[in-house]
Amino acid sequence: MGIENKLFSKKKNNHNTIMQVDNQVSPGKVPYFCSVRYGIAVFLLLCNVIIMSQRVCLSLTMIAMVNSTEPHGLSNTSTKELQDNIKNPVYNWSTEIQGIMLSSIFYGVLISQIPAGYLSGIYSLKKMIGFALLLSSLFTLLLPLAAEFGEILVIICRVIKGLFQGITLTTQQVIWIKWAPPLELGRLTALSLSGLLLGPCIVLLITGFICDSLGWPMVFYIFGACGCALSVLWFILFYEDPKDHPFISNREKEYITSALTQQVSSSTLIKVPIKAMLKSTPLWVISLCNFAFFWSNTFLSIYIPIYIDYKLHVDVEENGLLSSLPHLFAWIFAVLAGYMADIFQTRNTFSLVTIRKLFTSLGLLLPSLFSLCLLYLSSSYYATIIFLILANSTGSFAMGGIIINVLDIAPRYYGFLRGITNVIGLTGGLIASTVTGIILSEDAESPWLKIFLLMIANNMISLIFYLIFAKAEVQEWAKERQNTYL
Numbered sequence: 001m002g003i004e005n006k007l008f009s010k011k012k013n014n015h016n017t018i019m020q021v022d023n024q025v026s027p028g029k030v031p032y033f034c035s036v037r038y039g040i041a042v043f044l045l046l047c048n049v050i051i052m053s054q055r056v057c058l059s060l061t062m063i064a065m066v067n068s069t070e071p072h073g074l075s076n077t078s079t080k081e082l083q084d085n086i087k088n089p090v091y092n093w094s095t096e097i098q099g100i101m102l103s104s105i106f107y108g109v110l111i112s113q114i115p116a117g118y119l120s121g122i123y124s125l126k127k128m129i130g131f132a133l134l135l136s137s138l139f140t141l142l143l144p145l146a147a148e149f150g151e152i153l154v155i156i157c158r159v160i161k162g163l164f165q166g167i168t169l170t171t172q173q174v175i176w177i178k179w180a181p182p183l184e185l186g187r188l189t190a191l192s193l194s195g196l197l198l199g200p201c202i203v204l205l206i207t208g209f210i211c212d213s214l215g216w217p218m219v220f221y222i223f224g225a226c227g228c229a230l231s232v233l234w235f236i237l238f239y240e241d242p243k244d245h246p247f248i249s250n251r252e253k254e255y256i257t258s259a260l261t262q263q264v265s266s267s268t269l270i271k272v273p274i275k276a277m278l279k280s281t282p283l284w285v286i287s288l289c290n291f292a293f294f295w296s297n298t299f300l301s302i303y304i305p306i307y308i309d310y311k312l313h314v315d316v317e318e319n320g321l322l323s324s325l326p327h328l329f330a331w332i333f334a335v336l337a338g339y340m341a342d343i344f345q346t347r348n349t350f351s352l353v354t355i356r357k358l359f360t361s362l363g364l365l366l367p368s369l370f371s372l373c374l375l376y377l378s379s380s381y382y383a384t385i386i387f388l389i390l391a392n393s394t395g396s397f398a399m400g401g402i403i404i405n406v407l408d409i410a411p412r413y414y415g416f417l418r419g420i421t422n423v424i425g426l427t428g429g430l431i432a433s434t435v436t437g438i439i440l441s442e443d444a445e446s447p448w449l450k451i452f453l454l455m456i457a458n459n460m461i462s463l464i465f466y467l468i469f470a471k472a473e474v475q476e477w478a479k480e481r482q483n484t485y486l
Helices: 003-022 036-065 084-087 095-119 126-149 149-180 182-193 197-214 217-237 252-261 274-278 281-302 304-311 316-346 352-376 380-401 402-410 411-442 447-469
Strands: none
Touching: 003 316, 036 095, 036 126, 036 149, 036 182, 036 197, 036 217, 036 252, 036 281, 036 304, 036 316, 084 402, 095 149, 095 281, 126 149, 149 182, 149 411, 182 197, 182 316, 182 380, 182 402, 197 316, 217 447, 274 380, 274 411, 281 304, 281 352, 281 380, 281 402, 281 447, 304 316, 304 380, 316 352, 316 380, 352 380, 352 402, 352 447, 380 402, 402 411, 411 447
């Protein structure tokens, strides 16, 4: 009995010690919104707001830069008085050229994805993100000057700017390998990436006012200057590892490092199992859904102002206000999706794969449903606005699904695979933008019907494959014991 009591007492003491350690790093006792990790998420949110502002502002300033954005419109000619022409230069750009200009930035983003994803595991994330944001902002400042020399230079400027934006968008997601505890991955990722949705809201809200009061060139000067200032702050405030941050509390540092002790950083990678990746069905369906998600999101984001101008015939300031509303709701839904996904996982409400499938389904199915409503039930002004908001914003639920599913199946190769899936997704966005421009220029009767139905079909096909083949556990080829490399 004495020995048994001693053993029981020892086990009890060990249990209490373990409980004390757990309590020290319990997420319930670690601050959330006043923490460094959430500060980084907000900082990345601001970076993404600037990036998307620099990208999307052309879709609204285009209305002021040319005389017509309607298909088969009259030739664009400069007929303004001299004073107004200096403030708002007007150019002779056809609808086809406008479509190429709007989509050209995706060529640069597309090219940079895979190299950026791989190099993010080798070089400093702080320098890659900081310099990429700075150079993107500088080329934004140069765009009004490029427009004076012709459309070719504008396209080249947009492609180069896309290169640097692609680096920023891919490398920033690798930050969470060292900064995001698994049970907070959804909300931290969604909060930071939601800037991609909030950015268009802000730019569309104020661009119309800037165009009317200061002239459209000031739009590029303002967003370019903001990006330069933010890049400087990034170099000063960001640290790549919680262990190196001078202002993080010991409690938060211990919580993060203890939660990530079993997670392997991608910075140790030299080679990747290409053959196994190519044979991975879960990776293919994630990529397919990224293609559909970027297709619908790019089309709805870029062409909202042109669709509103076509459907409602409002002035540029009201157009900007109406175009900003879908992005505002998209931002809200994105943050909500990340939070809900983490709550479901923390409480074991659903399995992880069920959570990913649920939010992916919402992100692809709801935009398709409301797009049909927009086509057939939007007989009034308010019905058009409501369905347009819902069609654009509900796609953000994918933030809790396919957007972070790659980290579930292959955390060791997250940076590289994020680049791969982004390439496939951005290819969808590039095709969507180009095809939409072509359809608008060649079909005078029902171009928007064809454009929306094409998007809906793409979403549904991708979703069916995802529901059948998606996984959420680490794949065999992504585990550390894997030794077969190409």
